[in-house]
Amino acid sequence: MVFNDLKDNKVTSGMVEIGRGLKTVSQHMLRPPVTLEYPEVMPDLSKRFHGRLTLLTKSDGSDLCIGCKACARVCPCVDLIQIEMHRDSAKKPVIDRFTIDMGRCIYCGNCTEVCPVDCIKMLNDFELADYSRQALVLDKAGLSLSGEESDRYRQTHGLEAQV
Structure with missing residues (x-):
């Protein structure tokens, strides 16, 4: 009968729950932090x-895009x-x-x-926040990598070099 009183006692059950909580907290304190x-x-x-x-460019800096508009x-x-786009005198897309x-x-x-x-292509750049929506509309100059950067991207991602 005394045992049943201890089992039903709110103080005892509260202490047990506090002990469980402290056990959980102490286990997580020993782990390395996850937040960067x-x-x-x-x-x-x-x-x-x-x-x-x-937009990747050729090694000489000229446009690689052929204007097919598939993207x-x-x-x-x-x-x-x-x-x-338009075609020049040599029928090449410009x-x-x-x-x-x-x-x-x-x-x-x-599109890629x-x-x-x-x-x-898609870069690993994720910091695109800006104060105006118009700044998020990127033209060819804002999208293009230089010939050297394009070559470096192709090399690190295992793509063929474009001449």
């Missing part, structure tokens, strides 16, 4: 991380990618305007998969 102190410590991202879009057609965000609204992009990667010349 961002932005002082940058997270390690996979090579396959879907971040900011970029614009496959994009689920309507009018996200806008391409205007890109007049290439813009992407990064504020509307859902980072699905469809469908590109026949692999000129549009």
Whole structure:
């Protein structure tokens, strides 16, 4: 009968629960911290991380994009990618305007998969916050990597060099 009184006692059950809580806290105190102190410590991202879009160029700095507009057609965000082009006297495509609204992009990667010349890729850059929406609309100059940066990207990601 005394045992049943101790079992039903709220003080005893409260002490047991406090002991369980202290046990859990003490186990977690011995583990290494999981939280990163961002932005002082940058997270390690996979090579396959879907971040900011970029346009790769040829080694000489000329456009690699052939203006097929496959990326614009496959994009689920309507009018996200806008391409205007013309052909020069040698019938080669010349890109007049290439813009992407990064504020509307859902980072699905469809545009990078469908590109026949692999000129549009996703970088590991995820810090895209800005004070205006217009700053997130990137033109060809804002999207393009230089020839040297494009070559370095291709080398680190195992892509063929474009001449």
